[in-house]
Amino acid sequence: MKPTRLFILLACLVWLPTSPCHGATSMPSEGGITINSDSMSQDTAKELFTATGHVTIRWQGMTLTADKATYDGKTRRLYATDNVVVVKGDETLKGKSISLDLDSGRGELDKGVLSSTTSNVTFTGEKITRINDNEIELTTTELTTCDLPDPSWKFGADRLNVNLLGYAVGRGVTFYIKNVPVLYLPWVAFPVVKDRKSGLLFPRAGYSNGRGAQLDLPLYLVISPNQDLLLDLDIESKRGVGTGVDYRYIRTRGSEGHFGGYLIYDLLQERWRGQMGTTHKEIFSPTMNLRADINLTSDRNFLSDFGEKSGDYNRQSNDTIVNALKTWQHYALSSYLRFAEDLYATDNSRTLQTLPEISVAGVRQQIFSTPVYFDLDSSFANLYREVDPIGQRVNAFPRLMLVSGLPGYLNASAYAGLHLRGYTTQYTAGTRTRSEDGDLLPEIGGRASTSVSRIYEVGGVYLKKLRHELTPELSYTYSPSHDQSSLPFYDYNDRLVPQNIIYASITSFLGGKFQTGDSTAYHDISRIKLTQGYSVGGTRRDLLTLVDANRPWTDLMLESETWLHPQAKLTFDARYNVYDNHISSAAPSVELDDKQGNSAAVSYRMSRDQVEYLEAKLTTKFFNPWTLGYTTRYSFDRPGFLESVYAVEYRQKCWSINTSISDRPGNHFSFHVSFNLEGLM
Numbered sequence: 001m002k003p004t005r006l007f008i009l010l011a012c013l014v015w016l017p018t019s020p021c022h023g024a025t026s027m028p029s030e031g032g033i034t035i036n037s038d039s040m041s042q043d044t045a046k047e048l049f050t051a052t053g054h055v056t057i058r059w060q061g062m063t064l065t066a067d068k069a070t071y072d073g074k075t076r077r078l079y080a081t082d083n084v085v086v087v088k089g090d091e092t093l094k095g096k097s098i099s100l101d102l103d104s105g106r107g108e109l110d111k112g113v114l115s116s117t118t119s120n121v122t123f124t125g126e127k128i129t130r131i132n133d134n135e136i137e138l139t140t141t142e143l144t145t146c147d148l149p150d151p152s153w154k155f156g157a158d159r160l161n162v163n164l165l166g167y168a169v170g171r172g173v174t175f176y177i178k179n180v181p182v183l184y185l186p187w188v189a190f191p192v193v194k195d196r197k198s199g200l201l202f203p204r205a206g207y208s209n210g211r212g213a214q215l216d217l218p219l220y221l222v223i224s225p226n227q228d229l230l231l232d233l234d235i236e237s238k239r240g241v242g243t244g245v246d247y248r249y250i251r252t253r254g255s256e257g258h259f260g261g262y263l264i265y266d267l268l269q270e271r272w273r274g275q276m277g278t279t280h281k282e283i284f285s286p287t288m289n290l291r292a293d294i295n296l297t298s299d300r301n302f303l304s305d306f307g308e309k310s311g312d313y314n315r316q317s318n319d320t321i322v323n324a325l326k327t328w329q330h331y332a333l334s335s336y337l338r339f340a341e342d343l344y345a346t347d348n349s350r351t352l353q354t355l356p357e358i359s360v361a362g363v364r365q366q367i368f369s370t371p372v373y374f375d376l377d378s379s380f381a382n383l384y385r386e387v388d389p390i391g392q393r394v395n396a397f398p399r400l401m402l403v404s405g406l407p408g409y410l411n412a413s414a415y416a417g418l419h420l421r422g423y424t425t426q427y428t429a430g431t432r433t434r435s436e437d438g439d440l441l442p443e444i445g446g447r448a449s450t451s452v453s454r455i456y457e458v459g460g461v462y463l464k465k466l467r468h469e470l471t472p473e474l475s476y477t478y479s480p481s482h483d484q485s486s487l488p489f490y491d492y493n494d495r496l497v498p499q500n501i502i503y504a505s506i507t508s509f510l511g512g513k514f515q516t517g518d519s520t521a522y523h524d525i526s527r528i529k530l531t532q533g534y535s536v537g538g539t540r541r542d543l544l545t546l547v548d549a550n551r552p553w554t555d556l557m558l559e560s561e562t563w564l565h566p567q568a569k570l571t572f573d574a575r576y577n578v579y580d581n582h583i584s585s586a587a588p589s590v591e592l593d594d595k596q597g598n599s600a601a602v603s604y605r606m607s608r609d610q611v612e613y614l615e616a617k618l619t620t621k622f623f624n625p626w627t628l629g630y631t632t633r634y635s636f637d638r639p640g641f642l643e644s645v646y647a648v649e650y651r652q653k654c655w656s657i658n659t660s661i662s663d664r665p666g667n668h669f670s671f672h673v674s675f676n677l678e679g680l681m
Helices: 302-306
Strands: 004-008 033-037 039-043 048-059 062-072 077-088 091-101 107-116 122-130 135-144 153-163 167-177 180-191 204-208 212-224 227-236 240-250 256-266 271-285 288-297 317-327 331-342 353-366 372-384 390-406 410-427 433-449 452-457 463-479 499-516 519-535 556-565 568-577 582-593 599-607 611-620 626-635 640-651 655-664 668-677
Touching: 033 039, 033 062, 048 077, 091 122, 122 153, 227 256, 256 302, 271 302
Parallel strands: none
Antiparallel strands: 004 033, 033 048, 039 048, 048 062, 062 077, 077 091, 091 107, 107 122, 122 135, 135 153, 153 167, 167 180, 204 212, 204 668, 212 227, 227 240, 240 256, 256 271, 271 288, 288 317, 317 331, 331 353, 353 372, 372 390, 390 410, 410 433, 433 463, 452 463, 463 499, 499 519, 519 556, 556 568, 568 582, 582 599, 599 611, 611 626, 626 640, 640 655, 655 668
């Protein structure tokens, strides 16, 4: 039997309208109801329409399917039974039977399930009452983000009021793991949308032998779409109760910022201690911005005692930096302020503060149509510390550069510049004195390079071509020996070391063309650079050797990056002393990442007679649903582990549990555990 179709025009009828329609002129002309079924019957006197078999009802964006449905024209009610499914927008209702009042907009579903694509939460209830478009009431109900019918966890309540744009609010709520009740809550509100919502987050528990048993109780607040706030109550059995705050905001044009703070009355030291940090980026225009990074602590030992919570326990200095920048086509003006607290020093009296420094830089620009270019670096700094000297310093380095060569064969340039320095210095020890001094120091240099390349046909399964390029380069720098002992000493910018040195380097670059099906990609394979210098005057200074007299040859320096595989990278930087025949420094590392949650990295750092340690990181999801992580640092110069962190996550579709153990020298041991309900908290 062919399905019959009944079209009933109900003017201005919407999805469960909240007011009746009696021919009002404001009614939408498209308002109507369409019923399709295998069979249809009509009682004209009673105005009853009954549809059976594969019933589909559509009107104003709503679709209802059931095995049987009846529409009562007199009472304006719609009844549907057996395998009822109602879909409207993001919401889906399923149940045994449903009754819809088209005048009041009220609907009642028996033994129903409610879900929404805007939320991960699924509700079940003996009765689901739809009050209006956004409000629903459930009785004898449960909610979960797990798959039904056997969820890993759920909340049960006698009654639950749900606002589909906000929260589900219940009283007398019981939390179940499987079907075992584990927690009773007299009142609770759950966010039921994927958008950020205010509420309590799950607690985080732990233990530290320095702070005792710990319990974090976080509260998340959404202030506005561009602002949020995280409050944290930190309970520590040995140190007291601390309060943390983390405020974030976003402004126009990409401007954004963050404010964080922590305050605790330390029971061990019987005093208030705390930390405050804020960052701000203000974009005034594409050519003008302001950045600030402010970090303050109540005392010099705060981070070593409480920095584990923020990860700053081994910070060497606590810096406050404010930087403003304005750029033009060829020039840039910047202002830089830095207040530093050296946490490794006995006190902060000798730490140099820059309050502030103003810099003007001129990028390389051509002089008329000649091959001569001009650039400039200059700055004015107000330098302060608690011990002498203090004062102001002016630096400028204007430079002219001649760019030449043979196009396609040789790139060459030569430059000449002049270091200008001026000082106003104050000495406060004994009799307060003030002096002015200055200095001029010329510098000249040049650079020449070329490159040769060749392409090789490989014809492999994936690798089709190789491109190999060699770039040899020579550079020379000269600045004369000059007595600078009359100048004040703030940092090494005040002691320019004379140079008469030639550097030679060669760089090897290897790239490949890879093809997978119709897709073609070009990837770097390796970059290797060898460099060595020769000091004509026999005196040189570099990062690892401040002054090395009578040994004109520098260390042989190697820099390399090799991509052994798209998921494997090898780097190796090293310096070799050609006089003592030993490695001065080495920094090899290997990184592996399959982009599926499995990664490993091992790095080694050695600077002869200074530092030597190994660092390793491992994360794996091979034992799904377990994720295992391990991070460690081992010192060879002071034998022993600097830190070891073990992390384990067990994740199911709708919940996860995270544990971590940290062990550091000095009896710093801690353990933390947190539990998360996916899509809910």
